Amino acid sequence: MAGAIQIFEVKTTADKKRFVDVQFALNKHDPAWVPPLKMDALELLTPGKNPWFEHGHGDLFIAVRDGKDVGRISAHIDHLWLDMPPEQGGGKDIGNWGLYEATDKDVSDALIAHAEAWLRKEGMKRSVGPISISIWDEPGLLIKGHDHSPTVMMGHHNPHYEAWIEAAGYGKVKDLNTYEVDITKTFPPLIERIVASGERNPRITVRTVNKKNFKAEAALILSILNDAWSGNWGFLPITDSEIQYVGKKLKPIVFNDLIRIAEVEGEPVAFMMTWPDLNEMQKDLNGSLFPFGVVKLLWRLNGGFSGRPTVNTVRVPLMGVKKKLQATRLASQLAFMMIEYIRSDSVKLFGATRAEIGWILEDNQGMVSIADAINSHKNRVYRIYTKDL
Template identity: 45%
Template sequence: MTLHASNTKATGSSQAPSLEILPAERGQARRQFLHLPWSLYNRDPTWVPPLVLERKEHLSPRNPYFRHADVRIWVARRAGRPVGRISAQVDRLHLERYDDATGFFGLLEAQDDPEVFRALFATAEGWLREQGMRRVRGPFNFSINEECGLLVEGFDTPAVIMMGHAPPYYAKRVAEQGYDPVQDLLAYRIHTDFTAPPALGRLADRVAPRVKLRPMNRRNFQADLAIIRDIFEDAWSGNWGFIPFTDEEFTALGKNLKLLVPADFVRIAEVDGEPAAMMVVFPNLNEAIRDLNGRLFPLGWLKLLWRLKVRGLKTGRVPLMGVRKRFQNSRLGAVLALMMITSLQPAVRRRGMEEAEMSWILESNKGMRSIIESIGGWPYKRYRIYEKNLN
């Protein structure tokens, strides 16, 4: 991983200190980059402070994303005080798959100041042009398999694990830089005491002899993890912007899954003895860390452990769900999705989970949206991905 860039200055008005854009790879600039959200969101009751330790790890060379991507990060300052930040990424896996000369921006945070946004984007776009990119897309923090999209609806509730939060003014400021919406992602909320529609229930009864549903087998964890990955990559391979996980990335995901997710929060569906679909529910870590102010020490880790392992959490998220392509757009595919959802219902309710978020769902994915809405789910947040041609 390399994180560096040249120093850039933007001249402010005669009454305001000049704005400077600095690379944030080390020292004070790096610390300001990491801690900027605390000053921006200190009056936002719905913001969940991330764990500083986790954010440092996200930017460290240990993040497997950096094996296939070049990243630059910058912080904007006035009179030494941080007022904004941004990243720019060139993902070689994306370029190999799509050959579209597209780079990305992310980790965007800034005061409601047009000059700050203009300077941040000019810096990120300038670096991407130097790398030969002809288009920029974002936000991605850093990849499509992590936090992505800018929150544009649903500001009144906290974000769940691995989903972003933003003030309402961000959308306007991004559009002012010449960015157009290219894709909307929806987050659905559902109460766990839902009732399955009778028609789909009857279809499930018909196919039940062919379908076996089982939880993850922790004694055979690596084999089941490989099944989940294989189904995910097959199910999502035709989706907009899809990039497969690398071995290192999925290994890291597997470690989190093993640490945070009970075995009965995972479902693998087999059709005629062959793995055909999977679904994973993550406990909503954001619920557990919301009052820790980003710190695990000295006592934050004890609170987190107790909340996860003893008290349990009332909310969760479905970040991984997929049905193999050959079953998609068929009744059996819809029934498999419903059967996985309903088979997980007793497990999550037994552990006290009252609500779950299913995210993200492409707005154009009518089939999955219809299934979720049929059991009472409703879209309560909208995230937007933007794009701009670099002339």
């Protein structure tokens, strides 16, 4: 008979390493799971390294039974989330939990109850999760798409978690979807005509980014993002510190040909960001760059001596058009132009055959319509839950 479940708080660096190792232990037999780099996983949890802690605080917990680590969870409060308008999912009394793993329902129940108790102690009256740990990191629980590996910066979870979380009293608040598309095929004739029409418009310029001017280009893209997404459910503005942090972290998978900025009469008004799927390159490293992982990863990122990797998949994590153009024909035209240019270069220059777009909010009709128009199909669904405390 199994012993009692004990929950203890992570306090030391050694505890944080145990917290990270729980994920490895519980997922190592899942062929679709991609081990994150442990150095990145630890950095995510560390104040002073992850700028999320400049506007959020929380604690980490590990579940132990019979001397064995059997689960983990975070309980945290993002102060920007507290300031989010209620119609976008925010409020002064909403806390989050995430980074959730459990061996069975009993462990799950104990962890979720512990996180809820922490949130109540902090004065929270509603819980929203899983958020791991920012909406910009890995939000939501995978409920569809367990049969294939996630792309870079997307989560992967045990299919049992859905039932365990719902049994704890949680209900859906929002689904985040990703879409898969075969990019070796040209888009439908209507899309080709829209792109050709845009190319004849002298007001429109669609350019690649210049990685040599990386900081300025990143700041420009994120300024468009903060404007374009500001009305979306769950939107949190990206701070200057987070811009620098994310830029440094993702610079190795930034390639000029895979990011486009659209300008109208010289004004940058839209962007599309695409990354080669880093998960393909690091899946066999088992979370470690040492002793030989760093050499393997650098070789793959640089495509040997070519300067660019060869990958099967590219991911489109972010795309946006300034609010003043949204719901106009010009907005969709700019989107299709950027999509087509990146599709072509992804195949020609990187050898890619498929793209994953998202996540996309289930009720973002503009982006859903674009995904439908290019003959993509929904391949993964991540669900965010809520519960009154």
